[in-house]
Amino acid sequence: MSQAVKLEVKGITKTFPGVKALDNVSFSVKKGTVHVLCGENGAGKSTLMKIINGIYKPDSGEIVIDGKPVNVKNPIDARKHGISMIFQELNYIPEMTIEESFFVGSWPVDSIKKVDWKSIKKKTDDLLKREGLAYNSKTKLKDLSVSDVQMLEILKAISYDSDIIIMDEPTSAITNKEVRTLFEKIKELKERGACIIYISHKMEEIFEIADEITVFRDGKVIDSRPVEDYDLNLVISQMVGREISDSYPKQDLEIGETALEVKNLSSKGSFKDVNFAVKRGEIIGFAGLMGAGRTEVMRALFGLDKYDSGEILINNVPVRIHSPQDSVKHKIAMLSEDRRRFGIVPVRSVKENASLSNLKRFIYKGRLHKSEENAVIGEYFKKMNVKTPTMDTTIDVLSGGNQQKVILAKWMVTNPDILILDEPTRGIDVGAKYEIYELITKLASEGRALILISSELPELIGMCDRVYVMSKGQIKGELSAGDITQEKIMYLATQN
Template sequence: MTNDYILEMENITKEFPGVLALDDVQLKVRRGTVHALMGENGAGKSTLMKTVIGIHQPTKGTIKWKGKEVVIENTNHALSLGISMIHQELSPIPYMTVAENIYLGREPVNKFGLVDHKKMEKDTEELLKRLDIEIDPKAKMAELSIANTQMVEIAKSISYNSDLIIMDEPTSAITEKEVDNLFKIINKLRSEGVAIIYISHKMDEIFKISDEITVFRDGKYIATELAENLNHDKLVQLMVGRELKQVFHKEEAEIGDVILEVKNLTRKGYFEDVSFNVRRGEILGVAGLMGSGRTEVMECIFGVTPKDSGEIFINNEKVDIKTPEDAIKHKMALLTEDRKLTGLYLMLSVEDNMIIANIDEYKKGIFLDKKKINEACEEGIEKLSVKTPSKEQIIGNLSGGNQQKVLIARWLLTQPDILILDEPTRGIDVGAKAEIHKLMSKLAQQGKAVIMISSELPEVLGMSDRIMVMHEGRKTGELMRGDATQETIMHLATGKKQ
């Protein structure tokens, strides 16, 4: 393998108030290779990448680009050098078109100095066609699914014709078919001499696509190895510093009576005639490909969106849930799929984010009971092992995995009987995943009903007592734990009925 390094980072340290995010780390990336950057949430991967594209300046250390030492001042400077990034957290401008989002800030202009929309749409169409992405350049971003939004972000990053592309969790919201397509794009870029830094928690992807792997742990550099010299177990050990005996911590729980029953639920244009139930102590997995309607059904049950027809029963009593407040009163909780967009108040503290769902519980007359809040938050932080300097820390400063834990703690403080968890481990490292799986088992053992939507079939198979599968807005089947395999689920998820 060539020693032709395009990027060399040495002795990089980054300090934030109260947090040493990077502690004397290194990264060397060769031209025309895919270099995976691995580590648990909070290991420092995204922070290092933000220093590469000029969002953060390192507290100390040196960066060499194409053999010359550089100080990358901001993202525009990084782009001018030939460095672009696909961010983990999507941030499109919703009411602009796909074409406008891709060429934002570098729109083609006509001879009058006005934006040439025709040329911009034609360029976008050609770009998407080259990448085999079927999206209308004139569509508004707000109309797109998360999967298609992700594909637009990927296309935007590639449109800069960069020498180095950083991909931070690029497949966290896309389907298997789109992943295959992305890998074709990556292989083409690699053959053209483009370097890719690839961050993902999906091990099979890492071994499929990467040439070299660098591992960080707790803000420190651990190792760089050729991908062919590592396997799943060795990589996990480097990442967590311990052997992970069991990724899916599923314990037996006593399954009781039906607590939630849904009959013939319909929301026109989204899903039709969906019926299922879930029992106390049961984990019901909900599987299906993107666009199957899984999230939409759960949002409707929780009162986020209205139903057109159908009935919902809790403890054999028919209920009318029109708002999330109604759902919370009926002891339901919903952990949403997109934590940044619909879950977190990013500028508020860990404490504020934790108590917001049941703030009335902490009122003492017209004031808030600070002592009660402190106790509840400390318990939540301890129970979910949230890594934070304090409960006053701004939640936007925490890693994705720790943000997810705060959201789960928020809902547990409402003392729900029914928990709907939509992609609870999306974009989360193996260590944090195991902790969340353990917590799900514990909640089931306490007699709570857990509904888990997941795009990862091993997670669905590993954690569910029963699995409901959906395809294009319809339920296509239900499988008991012992009868389910990846093949049977995929058959149902692609429209084959039981």
């Protein structure tokens, strides 16, 4: 039995200053199915979803639901049409409480039209309890981890009882266990006849949940088929329009002196007795389940958080790091996991975002050397294939993946001796990932020490000389190249 069409998008075109984000796009989604959208960073996926959700107006084209053309005015109106959306960029207000974030925009009111806080609290607490989450409705978002905020966004979107649920990279920041929860929920949603539009750069998960796949490139639909008629290679070749290498550009490099050593680093409640070292020319990895304490260790090391005891040595000399400024002085750079909160300056241009922490490099004799700034940043942008209309475009308008690339470029330009990369390829398309691996290799070959935190095991196995595995705030073991397997990592990662 073939399912009825729920949502149809017809001939949608959308132009932004300097870019045609969507060019005459048409496709349709059937009831009770998962329709996956694939495409490189900047292909137009999120833009189309924002049009369906009423955030942008298309220049032309229409949206048809249940056979009737609709005019979705804004996200609240979208909900009336049975549409809800999980956004790619977690754009939350840190001071908001969980209950506020759940009901913002559609506050329930009581009989005298006053906001009904009692019912808000009850509904929120019920939902949290049902989902087994250990917070209460008054917890502020800033006190939650990235994965918790993401998971709440998912639960919120699902709780609206919508028929069309858009998920724009919902798993970019949640744990594997939460991914399983999400997939269970998707199954339930399908069973009740809802349809899901799902965007992800994680190829394994696409093939696990898709019923149909549509591939975008440069704002156009390239192809749309049932999942049975696709395989990984076909999706990738349609996405990038060229052959890409699926191996890792790891080289055997000369390993130098110890650049960084961490001794018995402890922070109550986060991590305990952490010992590790990284040499020049070496790429070390940190594996572990989300919440294992990897990010916390790096944040403390970088001076973003305090630690209780332990020692940090750079070039075998003990140093004190109390702030990111101290780290930068010691030539340490860190790409943070939560790019929204710690990475970008939204109102500034792409170029400013890339050069902000590097201005010194481009200033001599009191003058900013613009041409050199442009040349250096431009080179990184080219290597990573950053898609931006101009260098002066504000960073907000770039696609999610392209924003990530700008931030990565920023840290590459600081010319660090020690570079910490927390999930550097999250949200990056398959084509650009390889370029980033090449950059990492190049940095190591220049004698820099690299620390790579990643949830993608093949990435750690393919790129690292050694991998430390953390669980419950402690390093449970260390594996060396040739001896690093997914099984061994998972074994250590699940130790108590």
